[in-house]
Each structure stands twice: as C-alpha cells, then as structure tokens.
Amino acid sequence: MAKIPEKTIERLSKYRRAVLSYQAAGKHHIFSHQLASLLHITPVQVRRDLMLIGHTGTLRRGYEIKDLIDNISEIIDTDKGQRVAVIGLGNLGKAFISYLNGKRSKLTIVAAFDINFDKIERNFAGVPCYHIDNLNEIIKTENITIGIIAVPTEQATEVAEKLVFAGIKGILNYSPKSLNVPPSVFLEEYDMITSLEKVAYYSKLQ
Amino acid sequence: MAKIPEKTIERLSKYRRAVLSYQAAGKHHIFSHQLASLLHITPVQVRRDLMLIGHTGTLRRGYEIKDLIDNISEIIDTDKGQRVAVIGLGNLGKAFISYLNGKRSKLTIVAAFDINFDKIERNFAGVPCYHIDNLNEIIKTENITIGIIAVPTEQATEVAEKLVFAGIKGILNYSPKSLNVPPSVFLEEYDMITSLEKVAYYSKLQ
DNA sequence: CTAACACTGTTATTTTTTTCACACTGATAA
DNA sequence: TTATCAGTGTGAAAAAAATAACAGTGTTAG
Numbered sequence: 280m281a282k283i284p285e286k287t288i289e290r291l292s293k294y295r296r297a298v299l300s301y302q303a304a305g306k307h308h309i310f311s312h313q314l315a316s317l318l319h320i321t322p323v324q325v326r327r328d329l330m331l332i333g334h335t336g337t338l339r340r341g342y343e344i345k346d347l348i349d350n351i352s353e354i355i356d357t358d359k360g361q362r363v364a365v366i367g368l369g370n371l372g373k374a375f376i377s378y379l380n381g382k383r384s385k386l387t388i389v390a391a392f393d394i395n396f397d398k399i400e401r402n403f404a405g406v407p408c409y410h411i412d413n414l415n416e417i418i419k420t421e422n423i424t425i426g427i428i429a430v431p432t433e434q435a436t437e438v439a440e441k442l443v444f445a446g447i448k449g450i451l452n453y454s455p456k457s458l459n460v461p462p463s464v465f466l467e468e469y470d471m472i473t474s475l476e477k478v479a480y481y482s483k484l485q
Numbered sequence: 486m487a488k489i490p491e492k493t494i495e496r497l498s499k500y501r502r503a504v505l506s507y508q509a510a511g512k513h514h515i516f517s518h519q520l521a522s523l524l525h526i527t528p529v530q531v532r533r534d535l536m537l538i539g540h541t542g543t544l545r546r547g548y549e550i551k552d553l554i555d556n557i558s559e560i561i562d563t564d565k566g567q568r569v570a571v572i573g574l575g576n577l578g579k580a581f582i583s584y585l586n587g588k589r590s591k592l593t594i595v596a597a598f599d600i601n602f603d604k605i606e607r608n609f610a611g612v613p614c615y616h617i618d619n620l621n622e623i624i625k626t627e628n629i630t631i632g633i634i635a636v637p638t639e640q641a642t643e644v645a646e647k648l649v650f651a652g653i654k655g656i657l658n659y660s661p662k663s664l665n666v667p668p669s670v671f672l673e674e675y676d677m678i679t680s681l682e683k684v685a686y687y688s689k690l691q
Numbered sequence: 692c693t694a695a696c697a698c699t700g701t702t703a704t705t706t707t708t709t710t711c712a713c714a715c716t717g718a719t720a721a
Numbered sequence: 722t723t724a725t726c727a728g729t730g731t732g733a734a735a736a737a738a739a740t741a742a743c744a745g746t747g748t749t750a751g
Contacts (some may be wrong), residue, residue, distance in 0.1 A: 285683070286738065292682040296661060310698075319663050322699095323740065330700060338698055338747050355686045363681070370583060374576035375677060382678070386685055424688055427681070449688030451680055455502060457525050465687035467680055471581060472588070474657055474673055475569070475633070476498040477491070479592055480561045481671035482630055482655030492708065516728070529710065532729065542729060544717050 287328045288355065293318055294328070295351045302344045310341035352385075360385035361448075362423045366438050367430035368393040368408050371453055375427060380404050389421050394434075411438070418445035428452045493534045494561065499524055500534070501557045508550045516547035558591075566591035567654075568629045572644050573636035574599040574614050577659055581633060586610050595627050600640075617644070624651035634658045 283291075297317040301309055311322040311329075318325075329335075329342065334350040336342040363379075365372045368391045376388055391408040393399065399410045409417055417423070426442040428435055428450060435454035442450055442464075449465040452458050455473075460466050489497075503523040507515055517528040517535075524531075535541075535548065540556040542548040569585075571578045574597045582594050597614040599605065605616045615623055623629070632648040634641055634656060641660035648656055648670075655671040658664050661679075666672050 284738070288683055288686050289679050292679040293661075293663070293676065296678070312698090317663065319665060321740070324738095326699065327701085327739085336699060338745090339696095339749090341698075355682050357685075357689045361685050361688065370576045370580035374580055377576060378677060379681070386681060425681070425684055448691045449684040451684045455499075457499070457523065459525060463691060465684060465691055467684045467687075469675065469680060470499065471584060472502070473495050473498040474675060475585070475592060475631070476561050477494055478631055478655040478657045478671060478673045479563075479567050480494050481673075482567065483563045485654045485669060485671055490708070518728090527710075528729095530708095533709085533731080536730060544715090544728060545719090545726095547728075 283331055283354070287331055290318070290320070290324070290328050291332065291351045291355055294325070295348055295355075298342075298344045298347055302348070307344055308337075308341045309344055309347070311336070313341070356385040360387060361425055362386075362421060363388045363425040363427065364390040364392065364414075364418065364421075364423045365406070365427045365429055366392045366411065366414070366442070367428065367434075368395070368398050368403060369429065369431075372427070372429040373403055375429065376404050376406050380406070386425070388427075390417050390423060392417075411441070414438075414441050415445045418442070418447065424448040426450050428454055428458075430454060432456045487537070489537055489560070493537055496524070496526070496530070496534050497538065497557045497561055500531070501554060501561075504548075504550045504553055508554070513550055514543075514547045515550055515553070517542070519547070562591040566593060567631055568592075568627060569594045569631045569633065570596045570598065570620075570624065570627075570629045571612070571633045571635055572598045572617065572620070572648070573634065573640075574601070574604050574609060575635065575637075578633070578635040579609055581635065582610050582612050586612070592631070596623050596629060598623075617647070620644075620647050621651045624648070624653060630654040632656050634660055634664075636660060638662045 294314060297314060298309055311325040315322040315325045332350055332354050334347055363386055365375055365388055372391060379388055388406050391403060391406050392411045392414050393408055394411050398408045401408050424447065426447045428438055430438050432454045435456045435458065439450060439458045439460060443460055447464060450460060452466065452468045455470045457468060458466060500520060503520060504515055517531040521528040521531045538556055538560050540553055569592055571581055571594055578597060585594055594612050597609060597612050598617045598620050599614055600617050604614045607614050630653065632653045634644055636644055638660050641658065641662045641664060645656060645664045645666060649666055653670060656666060658672065658674045661676045663674060664672060
C-alpha cells in the first residue's frame with residue numbers, strides 16, 4: 280500500500296470513533312456523506328481517505344461498519360497493542376488518564392511518573408505512579424513504547440532525554456518547549472497556547 | 486497586508502514565546518537560524534513567515550527582538566485583549582487555567598463553568614466558577630469572546646450551542662466530538678486520542 | 692426492460708504549504 | 722579599496738492536501 284498521508288492517519292482515528300458510535304446505535308452501514316457530516320468534512324475527503332487504505336464500500340449501501348473498523352484498526356493498531364506512560368501527574372496528565380481509561384483500545388496507559396513524592400506509589404484511576412528516577416527501569420520492564428510529556432516546560436527537555444535514553448518509540452509532547460529527539464523517535468507536539476492564540480486571532484477577525 | 490496562512494499564525498505564536506525567552510536571557514537580536522532551531526524548523530520558514538507579516542531584519546544582526554515581539558503582537562493580539570471562559574472544570578479545564586494563569590498575555594481566563602455543584606461559587610486559581618446555567622448571562626456581562634470546551638463528550642454539543650447563542654466569537658474544542666457552529670464563529674478542535682493514535686501509528690513503523 | 696437515481700472510486704485540478712535557489716547587502720578583513 | 726562573508730528577502734519550484742469532476746454501477750421505479 281502506498282504511503283498514507285499524515286492528515287489521513289489523523290482522520291482515520293476519527294472515522295473509527297465516529298463509526299463505533301454509529302455501530303453502538305445499531306447501524307451496520309454508513310455512507311461517506313454521513314461520516315463526512317459527523318466530522319464536518321466533505322464526502323470526497325472520506326472516500327479518498329478510505330480509498331487510500333484500500334477500504335471499499337458497497338454501492339447503494341455505503342461502507343460496512345464492521346469491516347471499516349477492522350480495516351482502520353489494521354492500519355493504526357498493532358496486534359498486541361502498545362503501552363503508554365504519562366510523565367507528569369498534574370492536571371493535564373490526570374486529564375489524559377481519565378480520558379483514555381475505560382476506552383477499549385489497543386493503547387493502555389500503564390504508568391505515570393512524577394517528582395512530587397505525594398503522588399508516588401499511589402494510583403491515579405488505576406494507573407500506578409512512580410518517581411521519575413525510575414523511569415528508565417520501568418519503561419523497559421513494562422515494555423512501554425510511547426511517552427506523553429505533561430510536565431512543566433522547564434522539565435520537558437530533561438524528561439525527553441530520559442525517554443529517548445530508555446528507548447521510547449514515540450513521544451507526545453504537551454509542553455510548549457519544542458523538543459529535540461533523534462529521528463528514530465517519532466515526535467508529535469501540541470501547544471495549547473498556540474491553539475488559543477490562533478482562536479484569538481481568528482476571533483478578532485470575525 | 487496579504488492574508489496570512491493559518492500555519493504561519495500558529496508559528497507566530499511560537500516565535501513570540503521563543504523570543505520572549507531569548508529576551509529574558511538578555512539578548513536583543515536573533516537570527517532566523519536561531520529561531521528556527523528553537524522550533525526545530527528551517528530558517529527559510531522563519532524568514533518567510535516574518536516576511537509575510539512585514540517584519541524586516543537587519544543585516545548581520547538578524548531580527549531585533551523587541552520589534553519582533555511588537556510586530557507579532559500587533560498581528561495576533563487585540564489592543565484591549567480578549568476574555569476567555571473555560572467550560573468544564575475537570576482536570577483538563579484546570580490544566581488549562583493553571584497553565585495560562587500567570588503568563589503575561591492579552592488573553593485572560595475570567596470564568597469557568599461546570600454542572601458540578603461542588604465547584605460552583607468556588608475559585609480555581611483565581612478564576613471564579615459558575616453554574617453552566619448562567620453561561621449566557623456571564624458571557625455577556627463579562628464580555629467573553631472565546632470559549633474553551635473541556636467537558637465530557639456527551640455535553641459538548643449542548644455547550645457549544647449555548648456558547649454560540651451567547652454570541653461567542655471563537656471556540657477551542659477539546660472534546661473528541663466535532664462541533665457544528667455557524668461560520669460566524671471560529672472553531673478550532675483538538676482531539677487528544679487522535680494525537681495519541683497518530684503517535685502510535687508512527688511509533689510502530691519506527 | 693429501460694431510465695433514473697444515488698451512491699462509490701479515481702483522475703485531474705486547485706489550493707496551500709514548504710523548500711530551493713539565489714540575488715542582495717552591509718560589515719569585516721586584508 | 723576590494724574581496725569575502727554571513728546574513729536577509731523573495732521569486733520559483735516542489736510537495737502535500739483538499740476539492741472538483743466525472744465515469745462506473747448496482748438498485749429501484751416505472
């Protein structure tokens with residue numbers, strides 16, 4: 280299969296959740312225009328994305344939901360799933376954990392790390408919290424491949440280095456400090472302030 | 486000035502914070518390659534972005550930081566600033582507030598809303614929390630133009646409708662449910678699960 | 692049986708974003 | 722003075738992403 284564009288990967292994740300809710304409502308098929316309207320994009324976009332992953336619909340009945348979920352899952356999941364750590368158990372880290380927990384998913388948060396001793400050896404929503412000094416060890420023993428950085432800006436660089444050193448495969452960085460990682464590690468960054476300032480910019484134009 | 490691309494707006498926000506920290510370190514000038522390396526992008530990208538906003542550097546000395554901050558601020562800020570509300574005072578809402586608070590900024594979070602009565606009439610980090618039933622009223626009296634949606638998925642649609650009805654200008658939506666707003670309201674959406682699944686996808690390829 | 696219909700799949704086009712390539716320039720060194 | 726250097730500014734090209742246009746097709750209505 281040809282290389283799938285980054286934006287398509289993002290939409291696939293959304294398609295899957297959208298059709299899961301459709302499925303939960305008892306539906307078995309969905310048209311591109313229905314899926315499109317759930318995401319507020321165009322039907323062409325949907326069809327193109329599905330074309331790219333080789334999913335083919337049936338005429339007059341649209342896409343079969345079960346198949347579609349399977350196809351998307353085959354692209355974005357791994358067989359045995361991946362294990363995730365959250366570094367920084369402040370509000371943001373907690374938000375992520377409570378939000379992801381309970382969702383059936385191939386991605387499981389299996390550890391949290393913090394420097395605050397109050398939190399160590401405690402659980403948050405079933406996720407054990409360790410001291411950050413044990414990061415290297417736990418990442419390896421728990422076979423964690425993905426790290427979510429939710430620490431204050433000043434500590435982000437150091438945390439990233441530790442994650443890289445521990446052999447992490449991917450990092451999702453929520454600190455506004457852009458990180459420097461070797462190309463062998465996939466890095467995705469999201470900056471809340473940028474989003475807010477963007478909204479502010481376009482709001483003032485409205 | 487010609488229309489500024491969306492991606493440029495996002496980077497401007499990052500440039501500004503990057504040079505602020507440079508300025509805090511006592512520097513007065515910065516080269517495009519320095520700014521680029523702070524954000525891990527190319528110097529050309531920086532120069533082009535600054536060209537687009539009409540900021541011009543001085544040869545051999547790069548860009549003057551003070552000027553640059555002023556120029557960027559002129560683009561993305563408004564004179565008197567904008568007032569922001571957070572809807573949903575769970576972990577995510579709190580994360581946003583504690584993160585934005587204390588940052589010198591033209592954007593101020595002046596209200597939080599929740600349905601949980603424990604939280605009502607309380608403050609979180611100096612931000613008063615109201616019951617969501619008062620949203621319409623407070624948005625208007627407090628002159629709030631931007632709303633950040635940090636409520637559980639099921640409530641997102643309803644909250645968005647209330648915000649739109651109250652005359653909000655822009656919405657930053659953190660619920661995974663894509664919202665439907667009139668074109669007069671600017672909408673920016675961010676979906677944590679999508680980001681995580683994206684990292685998962687690229688991590689497995691590594 | 693035939694025409695109209697309502698979908699999908701895909702090629703072509705357009706738009707947006709990034710990168711390349713290089714002209715230009717003032718400072719500096721010889 | 723002149724050559725070199727290290728930067729900026731920008732037209733042109735390339736790459737990525739979105740949109741348009743439309744052919745193809747099974748289903749349905751008559």
